[in-house]
Amino acid sequence: MLPPVRCFTCGAPLGHLWPEFKRRVESGEDPEKVLDELGVKRYCCRRTLYTAITYIERVASFDSPKTREIRLRMYTVPVRSVGVEK
Numbered sequence: 001m002l003p004p005v006r007c008f009t010c011g012a013p014l015g016h017l018w019p020e021f022k023r024r025v026e027s028g029e030d031p032e033k034v035l036d037e038l039g040v041k042r043y044c045c046r047r048t049l050y051t052a053i054t055y056i057e058r059v060a061s062f063d064s065p066k067t068r069e070i071r072l073r074m075y076t077v078p079v080r081s082v083g084v085e086k
């Protein structure tokens with residue numbers, strides 16, 4: 001439901017990579033290339049990011065407008081607020 005914070009298998013932090021991964025894949029880039037460029041090398045971590053299904057937006061659509069606004073603000077991370085150092 002929520003973006004993965006850590007790899008389910010090895011525990012490596014992945015949450016900071018999610019916004020860029022999602023944005024680039026949704027814009028049509030190859031997920032394999034994006035994962036390579038983000039430096040995600042382990043299969044378990046690649047699987048965790050690649051197979052993550054977030055449906056917080058769908059759940060929030062059933063809320064009242066005020067609750068939806070609060071929920072989306074809590075769980076949707078703006079891409080610019082996440083600093084991925086390169």
Ligand SMILES: [Zn+2]
Nearest residue numbers: 007010044045
């Ligand atoms: Zn892992």
